[in-house]
Amino acid sequence: MSLLELRGLNKHFGGLHVTNSVNLMLEAGEIHCLIGPNGAGKSTLFRLILGEHHPGSGDILFAGENITALKSFARICRGLSVKFQVPGVFKGLSVRLNLEIALQSRHRGVELTQEIDRLLAFLGLEAEQAQTAGNLSHGQKQWLEIGMAISLKPRLLLLDEPTAGMSPEETHLTGEMVQRLNADGMTVFAIEHDMAFVRQVAQRVTVLHLGQVFAQGSIDQIVADERVAAIYLGQAHA
Amino acid sequence: MSGLFSLFRRLEGPQTVGHGPAFWSVFGLALAAALAYPLFSDGYTVGNTVYFFVWVFIALSLCLIWGYGGSLSFGQTAFFGVAGYGYGILTLNFGANYGFTLIALLLAIGIAALFALLLGYFMFFGRIAGVFLGIVTLAVTLMLERFMAQTAGPEWHVGVARLNGFNGMSAMPPLTIPWPGGPIALFADIGLYYLVLGLLVLVYLGLRILMNSSFGNVIVAIRENPERAEMLGYDVRKYQLITFVIGAALAGLSGVLYTAWGQYITPSSMSMTAAALPLIWVAVGGRSDLTSTVIGTLLVLAAFQALTIYGSQYALVFMGVLLVLTVLIAPNGLVLAVMNWLGRLAMRQKQGTN
Numbered sequence: 001m002s003l004l005e006l007r008g009l010n011k012h013f014g015g016l017h018v019t020n021s022v023n024l025m026l027e028a029g030e031i032h033c034l035i036g037p038n039g040a041g042k043s044t045l046f047r048l049i050l051g052e053h054h055p056g057s058g059d060i061l062f063a064g065e066n067i068t069a070l071k072s073f074a075r076i077c078r079g080l081s082v083k084f085q086v087p088g089v090f091k092g093l094s095v096r097l098n099l100e101i102a103l104q105s106r107h108r109g110v111e112l113t114q115e116i117d118r119l120l121a122f123l124g125l126e127a128e129q130a131q132t133a134g135n136l137s138h139g140q141k142q143w144l145e146i147g148m149a150i151s152l153k154p155r156l157l158l159l160d161e162p163t164a165g166m167s168p169e170e171t172h173l174t175g176e177m178v179q180r181l182n183a184d185g186m187t188v189f190a191i192e193h194d195m196a197f198v199r200q201v202a203q204r205v206t207v208l209h210l211g212q213v214f215a216q217g218s219i220d221q222i223v224a225d226e227r228v229a230a231i232y233l234g235q236a237h238a
Numbered sequence: 239m240s241g242l243f244s245l246f247r248r249l250e251g252p253q254t255v256g257h258g259p260a261f262w263s264v265f266g267l268a269l270a271a272a273l274a275y276p277l278f279s280d281g282y283t284v285g286n287t288v289y290f291f292v293w294v295f296i297a298l299s300l301c302l303i304w305g306y307g308g309s310l311s312f313g314q315t316a317f318f319g320v321a322g323y324g325y326g327i328l329t330l331n332f333g334a335n336y337g338f339t340l341i342a343l344l345l346a347i348g349i350a351a352l353f354a355l356l357l358g359y360f361m362f363f364g365r366i367a368g369v370f371l372g373i374v375t376l377a378v379t380l381m382l383e384r385f386m387a388q389t390a391g392p393e394w395h396v397g398v399a400r401l402n403g404f405n406g407m408s409a410m411p412p413l414t415i416p417w418p419g420g421p422i423a424l425f426a427d428i429g430l431y432y433l434v435l436g437l438l439v440l441v442y443l444g445l446r447i448l449m450n451s452s453f454g455n456v457i458v459a460i461r462e463n464p465e466r467a468e469m470l471g472y473d474v475r476k477y478q479l480i481t482f483v484i485g486a487a488l489a490g491l492s493g494v495l496y497t498a499w500g501q502y503i504t505p506s507s508m509s510m511t512a513a514a515l516p517l518i519w520v521a522v523g524g525r526s527d528l529t530s531t532v533i534g535t536l537l538v539l540a541a542f543q544a545l546t547i548y549g550s551q552y553a554l555v556f557m558g559v560l561l562v563l564t565v566l567i568a569p570n571g572l573v574l575a576v577m578n579w580l581g582r583l584a585m586r587q588k589q590g591t592n
Contacts, residue, residue, distance in 0.1 A: 050469065052465075071473070072469065073471050073473045073474070076468070076470065076471035077471045081469070082469050088465060088466040088469070089463070089466065090462035090463050090466065091462060091463070092461075092462050093252070093458065093459070093462060094252065097455065100455060101455045101456065101459045101467075102470050104455060105452070105470075105471065105472075109244075145466075148466075148470065149469075152470065152471065
């Protein structure tokens with residue numbers, strides 16, 4: 001059964017058609033990458049899935065349930081989670097408190113402390129735990145936010161450019177982490193420009209262009225598609 | 239038992255400055271001094287100190303909503319006034335027998351909280367935030383002031399309680415505790431002092447526990463990044479509404495105590511000046527911490543009163559200057575800056591001795 005299904009999703013901003021009848025199915029257990037040129041509507045599509053924007057028409061189904069009318073927090077409670085493009089951590093609070101806030105609704109007392117320690121070790125942020133999150137490097141902020149997103153143990157993890165601003169090594173490590181999470185049963189839907197990352201993790205790729213699904217398939221199929229190369233990969237392969 | 243222990247543990251935490259034996263020793267000393275103070279002072283001065291204490295609750299309400307929650311409410315005086323008038327109307331109608339003034343205190347706070355629930359529902363669920371929240375709340379308090387100011391005619395009454403327009407209501411009974419040997423009326427001296435001091439300690443410690451709990455974590459998270467808080471599965475508007483209602487109840491407590499203290503309440507308690515002053519106390523003290531709010535409020539109030547006595551026309555100007563200086567020198571609050579400095583000093587000394 002598909003975990004997430006988008007049916008004819010439309011979103012206008014004034015006269016601008018940001019997403020145009022988007023139909024998309026995400027299978028449970030897959031790592032799916034969403035690529036496309038700037039302005040293709042990728043981030044808007046994420047915001048529609050998360051309930052930050054509401055579609056003009058169309059439906060969003062999560063695990064068979066129509067969640068189109070649900071508020072954002074209610075969608076999160078049903079098993080969605082997200083890491084945004086611009087790191088959205090609680091800048092004025094300590095790294096440890098950031099994770100505590102993410103974990104406190106699922107764990108309490110000693111268990112909560114242990115879970116925070118475990119996550120700090122997983123993210124490699126043990127030495128920074130007392131620091132204010134705003135003082136972390138860009139890459140560390142990205143990791144912290146990914147940590148907060150996965151701490152919810154979501155069924156579907158949305159990643160909006162998880163490796164933006166990361167070094168090639170960090171990108172590769174992030175890819176490995178995504179694969180580990182996927183092996184534990186987490187479905188991952190990622191927007192990414194870094195083709196090395198897409199090649200590393202993606203089991204399926206969807207190309208969005210001018211708010212429409214332009215092509216879909218394995219990374220090899222997408223790379224071989226000349227129409228895609230013309231609009232997007234062409235720039236990279238020129 | 240373990241529940242009680244974890245409650246006490248929350249008296250300290252990341253959301254409140256001050257921890258360890260040193261802090262609680264100072265707290266204990268301050269409390270002991272406050273308890274002994276009426277023995278060494280006269281009734282009038284004690285009554286005047288009660289007046290200072292009364293305002294701390296509305297300052298704490300602003301600290302909670304603005305400092306911790308990040309939503310600037312410019313109209314806490316609306317809840318102050320509603321509860322104050324509520325207490326007046328209730329006690330003028332039903333008297334002070336059988337401990338009714340205490341029930342009236344609770345009812346009046348309840349009315350203010352209910353009003354905040356309605357207003358807050360439309361604001362937060364209508365996604366009013368930032369500066370607009372300040373504008374709406376300010377408009378509400380000014381509207382209430384205008385409305386009450388035009389109730390001078392005899393047709394404006396609730397039961398036997400005349401609203402009296404600009405002159406306000408007066409002659410309501412003070413808080414009265416029923417007692418076997420005859421009820422004890424708490425006039426504005428030693429009796430009321432101990433009651434208000436007790437409430438102050440209770441509210442201060444209660445808020446410390448609340449802010450260091452998981453609820454407090456969410457409130458602070460919403461201040462830092464509401465979108466992220468929502469994306470962790472928290473219903474941001476619900477949390478904002480609850481904080482707003484708790485804040486309104488505290489402002490209402492101030493209003494009732496003020497009314498009971500002076501046995502009068504006027505529309506000007508909801509005026510522009512009245513609404514702006516708590517903002518200055520809290521900003522100067524340090525809005526993001528409970529302790530600095532309490533200390534800052536008491537200091538500024540005492541300075542303001544001294545100025546009013548010795549140079550009345552300059553007192554408000556001084557308040558304005560104080561606010562500008564705070565924003566320029568220590569945007570997080572002057573008292574909080576000193577407290578943090580003391581904390582660092584103690585830390586350095588500790589490291590030096592080790």
